[in-house]
Amino acid sequence: MREWFRHRYVSLVVLAVVIALLPLVFPSSYYYRVAALVWVSALAAIGLNILMGKAGQVSLGHAGFFGIGAYAVAIGPTHFGVPSFASLLIGAVLSAVLAYLVGRPILRLKGHYLAIATLGLGVLVALAITTESRWTGGPDGMPVAKLVIFGWRASGSDTWYWITAGMLLVGTWLALNLDDTPTGRAFRALHDSEIAARVAGVNVNRFKLQAFVIAAVYASLAGSALALMNGFVNPDQAGFLHSVEMVTMVVLGGLGSVIGSIVGAAVLIMLPQALTIFQEYEHLLLGFIIIVSMIFMRDGIVPMLAKWMGRRA
Amino acid sequence: MAEFFQFLVSGLTVGAVYALVALGFTLIYNASDVVNFAQGEFVMLGGMVTVFAHAAGVPLPLAALLAIAVAVVVGIGLYWLAIAPARGASAVSLIIITIGASIFLRGVAQVVFDKQFHKLPSFSGDTPVQMMGAAVQPQSFWVIGGAAVVVLLLYVFLERTLVGKAVLATSANKLAAKLVGINTATIMALAFGGSAAIGGIAGVLITPITLTSYDVGTLLALKGFAAAMLGGMGNPLGALAGGLLLGLLEAFGAGYVSSTYKDAFAFIVILAVLFVAPQGLFGRRAVERV
Numbered sequence: 276m277r278e279w280f281r282h283r284y285v286s287l288v289v290l291a292v293v294i295a296l297l298p299l300v301f302p303s304s305y306y307y308r309v310a311a312l313v314w315v316s317a318l319a320a321i322g323l324n325i326l327m328g329k330a331g332q333v334s335l336g337h338a339g340f341f342g343i344g345a346y347a348v349a350i351g352p353t354h355f356g357v358p359s360f361a362s363l364l365i366g367a368v369l370s371a372v373l374a375y376l377v378g379r380p381i382l383r384l385k386g387h388y389l390a391i392a393t394l395g396l397g398v399l400v401a402l403a404i405t406t407e408s409r410w411t412g413g414p415d416g417m418p419v420a421k422l423v424i425f426g427w428r429a430s431g432s433d434t435w436y437w438i439t440a441g442m443l444l445v446g447t448w449l450a451l452n453l454d455d456t457p458t459g460r461a462f463r464a465l466h467d468s469e470i471a472a473r474v475a476g477v478n479v480n481r482f483k484l485q486a487f488v489i490a491a492v493y494a495s496l497a498g499s500a501l502a503l504m505n506g507f508v509n510p511d512q513a514g515f516l517h518s519v520e521m522v523t524m525v526v527l528g529g530l531g532s533v534i535g536s537i538v539g540a541a542v543l544i545m546l547p548q549a550l551t552i553f554q555e556y557e558h559l560l561l562g563f564i565i566i567v568s569m570i571f572m573r574d575g576i577v578p579m580l581a582k583w584m585g586r587r588a
Numbered sequence: 589m590a591e592f593f594q595f596l597v598s599g600l601t602v603g604a605v606y607a608l609v610a611l612g613f614t615l616i617y618n619a620s621d622v623v624n625f626a627q628g629e630f631v632m633l634g635g636m637v638t639v640f641a642h643a644a645g646v647p648l649p650l651a652a653l654l655a656i657a658v659a660v661v662v663g664i665g666l667y668w669l670a671i672a673p674a675r676g677a678s679a680v681s682l683i684i685i686t687i688g689a690s691i692f693l694r695g696v697a698q699v700v701f702d703k704q705f706h707k708l709p710s711f712s713g714d715t716p717v718q719m720m721g722a723a724v725q726p727q728s729f730w731v732i733g734g735a736a737v738v739v740l741l742l743y744v745f746l747e748r749t750l751v752g753k754a755v756l757a758t759s760a761n762k763l764a765a766k767l768v769g770i771n772t773a774t775i776m777a778l779a780f781g782g783s784a785a786i787g788g789i790a791g792v793l794i795t796p797i798t799l800t801s802y803d804v805g806t807l808l809a810l811k812g813f814a815a816a817m818l819g820g821m822g823n824p825l826g827a828l829a830g831g832l833l834l835g836l837l838e839a840f841g842a843g844y845v846s847s848t849y850k851d852a853f854a855f856i857v858i859l860a861v862l863f864v865a866p867q868g869l870f871g872r873r874a875v876e877r878v
Contacts, residue, residue, distance in 0.1 A: 333680055380863045386679065387623055391817040392862050395855035398810065402855075406848045515810065519687050526684055555699055562692025569685045570674045 283451050286534045290447060294440045298433070307432035309548055314439035315501045317540035318446045320524040321533055322493020325450060327522070328531030329459065330486035331466035332382065335390050336397020337521050340370045340491040342404055342513020344498030349508045350410055352420040359422045363499040367492050374491035375484065382483040394515065401513040416509030419502045435504040442500060443537070446493060450533045462486055466531075494521075527568055529575025538576050590721030595843040596836070597719075601728040601797065603835020604735035605631070608790035609812025610819065610827035611742065612783035618759030618822050619779035622671055622682050626690040627812055628805030629697075630784045633659045634791020635800030636697055639706040648709070656788040662693065663784025667777045690805060697802035710796040731793045738789055739828060742782075746824075755779060759822075807851070814858050820868030829870065 297310060323337050347366025351357035357365065381392045404411050411417060422429040429438060453459040461482045464472035473479050502508045511517060520543060528539025546564060550557045572579050609627055616624045637655035642648055670685050677685070711730050716723035746752040757765040758775045766772050791800065798804075815834045819826025834854050841853035861869060 327680070377859075381859075384862055384866050387821055388817060388862060388866060388868070390623075390683070391813060392859060394810065395814070395859050398855050399852055399859075402849065402852045515806065519684075522680070523684055523687075526680055530680075556695065558691055558695030558698060560695070562688045562690070562695055565688030566670050566685050566692065569677065569681050569688065570670070573674070573677050573681060 283454070287444070287448055287451060290534070290537065291444060294444070298436070304432045307436040309545065311432060311435045311439045311504060312501075313537075313541045313544045314436075314443040315497050315504070316521075316524060316544050317537040318439070318443050318500070319494045319497035319521055320528070320536035320540045321443075321446050321450050322490040322497070323521050324525045324528075324531065324533065324536045325453065325462070325493070326486045326490035327525050328529075328535075329453070329462040329466060330483055331462075331469075332483055332486065333386075333390050333393070333522070334397075334487070334490065335394040335515075335518050335522065336400070337393070337490065337494050338513050338515070338517035339397035339400030340374065340494035341498035341501075341517065341521075342400055342510070343370045343373070344495030344500075345502035345508045345512050346404060346411060346498075347495070348422075348499045348502050349417050349419045353417070354410060359420060359503060360424060363496065363503075366499050367495045370491040370495035371488050374488045378484045378487040379480075382480065382487060394518070397513070397518050398515060401510055401515070404513050405510045411508075411510070414510060416507060419506050419508055421506065422503045429503070430506075435500075439500055439504065442496065446496075447533055447537070458482065458485065523565060527565075527572070527575055529577040529579070532575065532577045535575050535577035542576070591843070593720040594722040594724075595839045597722060597724050597728055599836035599839030600832060601731045601794075601835070602838060603832035604732050605790045605794045605808070605831075606811050606815045606834050607828045607831025608735055608738060608786050609808055610815035610831045611739070611824060612786045613812055613816040614822060614824050614827040615742075615755075615779050615783045615786070617816070619755060620667075620671065620776045621679070622686065623679075623813065624666075624780075624783065625683060625686040625809050625813070626666060626693060626805070627783065627787055628807070628809030629690050629693040630659045630663060630787025630805075631791040631794070631808050632697060632800060632802065632805040633662060633693070633784075634788035635708070635795035635804070636701050636706065636791075636802065638792050638795065639708055639800065640701055642708065648711070652792045655792055656785055659784040659788030659791075660781045663780040663782075663787075664777050666784075667780035671776075671780070672773065690809065694802055694805065701802060703802060705799045705801045706795070707799050708792075708795040725797065727793075727796045731797070734789060734793045738786055742786070742824070751775075751778070811854060814854050817868055818858055818861055820870040823868075823870050826868060826870035830868070 298307070301307060319337070319341055323334065326332050326334055344363070344366040347369065348359050348362045351362025351365060352359050377396055381389065381396070384392050405414055429435065461472070461477045464475060464477050465479050465482055469479055498512060501512065524539035524543050525536055526539070527542060528537065529535030546561060547557060550560050553560060574582070609631060612627045612630065613624060616622055634655050637658045638651045641651035641654050646654065666689055670689055671682070674682060674685055710725070710727045712726045714725070716725055746756055754765065754770045755775055755778065757768070757770055758772050762772055811834060812831070815830035816827045817830070818834060819828070819830030837853050837857055838850050842850040
């Protein structure tokens with residue numbers, strides 16, 4: 276059973292099947308929207324998991340890159356007349372460049388110092404977005420033009436369900452492939468012990484930077500997708516709490532587990548939807564659930580299930 | 589000159605609060621290696637409980653004491669209910685637990701109190717004191733003085749009492765402390781209670797100036813964490829210096845450069861400092877064992 280889980284493409288096929296079959300059980304278009312939200316968040320979480328789970332570096336400011344992606348597709352078409360799709364790519368490039376430039380000095384730091392530095396980076400991006408209201412609409416956010424590809428306008432929850440699912444599948448496939456490349460092995464080495472990796476000849480700084488840039492691009496693309504899907508952006512998407520939410524998805528699902536990130540995203544996106552019936556108590560319950568799941572599922576949901584099934588099989 | 593002095597006082601006032609939050613971070617971090625992101629919620633509780641108890645007719649000093657007591661109970665509860673059961677979890681998991689606790693406490697405050705902003709009356713009136721041409725709010729003296737007293741008491745407690753020394757021993761080496769018969773779990777609970785008390789006091793002192801609401805904790809925790817890092821994590825003097833420095837930076841940055849980017853200065857400076865001195869300003873270089 277465990278071996279079965281380990282096989283790279285099995286999880287990809289399972290994911291594709293789930294994505295294809297889910298709409299059959301959706302009672303209304305609202306569910307398309309929630310599922311699309313899950314796919315988008317999962318994409319960002321997978322990217323962050325490459326950094327946290329595989330390369331062993333924490334980032335508490337990842338929503339900053341998410342925000343750059345989101346605002347790129349908002350600002351590009353509105354202020355510069357750049358088509359949405361080109362803006363999405365520009366956003367990704369911007370995120371990569373920022374991650375590359377800032378990552379060099381930041382990633383020398385360790386533990387809590389790395390946490391505060393990435394946190395600072397995220398807060399600065401969010402502040403810039405909130406403050407430069409001439410470009411971004413300030414705290415109120417701004418509308419985003421619909422995505423148009425070759426004259427075809429992407430709108431409607433079901434359309435976005437398939438677009439985001441496609442992005443997630445590609446993202447998952449790339450992340451799963453990474454494991455068996457020299458880069459993936461280098462990440463694992465530096466996750467286990469940075470010094471040992473260095474001794475073994477791994478260029479530690481280069482690979483950390485690479486993981487950071489990859490994670491930033493994933494987050495940026497996810498941010499763009501969400502903004503285009505919603506037709507609206509606001510600074511919360513770049514805020515500290517969103518960064519925390521992403522980290523929680525990764526850790527809750529399981530550090531290092533690609534499928535875990537999808538499960539983590541699904542749990543954290545669906546919980547508040549389910550909790551809205553409690554409205555008043557939403558935050559109280561969310562906080563409580565986070566605490567309890569971190570205490571009792573320390574390895575994350577997917578690794579815990581895998582271990583449990585491995586023991587039974 | 590008057591302008592400069594005005595910025596100086598407001599910087600020191602806010603800085604004193606950051607310093608108290610940072611001190612709370614440090615105390616918990618030293619005793620238990622946990623970075624407690626719920627630290628800002630203690631400040632929120634300090635302010636909110638005082639406001640509501642005062643509104644219910646409790647005299648201000650009693651209301652303040654009650655608020656600090658509530659914060660302490662919450663702090664110790666946080667340790668026993670959320671941190672102690674997670675023994676052996678990774679640093680990231682622990683951070684997420686404390687963030688979960690902060691969301692939880694905010695949720696509780698939202699239900700028990702409300703979502704409005706609240707103000708406390710100043711402790712000794714609102715007539716500004718003229719100093720060096722600047723108008724200083726009397727409450728500023730309360731904040732700065734109060735912070736100084738807290739720091740002094742904490743110092744005396746840690747250096748002069750047996751329990752304080754046990755805290756220091758625990759933070760220096762948990763295993764060795766256990767071996768000489770110190771109940772480290774109690775000490776850690778004590779550190780959480782102490783941090784909560786410090787945060788609660790900060791909340792009581794600052795609320796007449798900055799107002800309070802159920803969600804003021806997040807930004808305060810970020811600033812306090814930043815101040816602690818700026819000074820060097822785990823160093824109480826560093827936390828103090830980091831907090832004051834951060835407050836001054838914000839005040840002067842807002843006054844002379846740009847008030848809209850007030851909150852950015854803190855983080856720009858922290859990034860800059862970490863680039864140059866990765867262990868913070870007063871941090872020791874840790875030796876990494878393989």
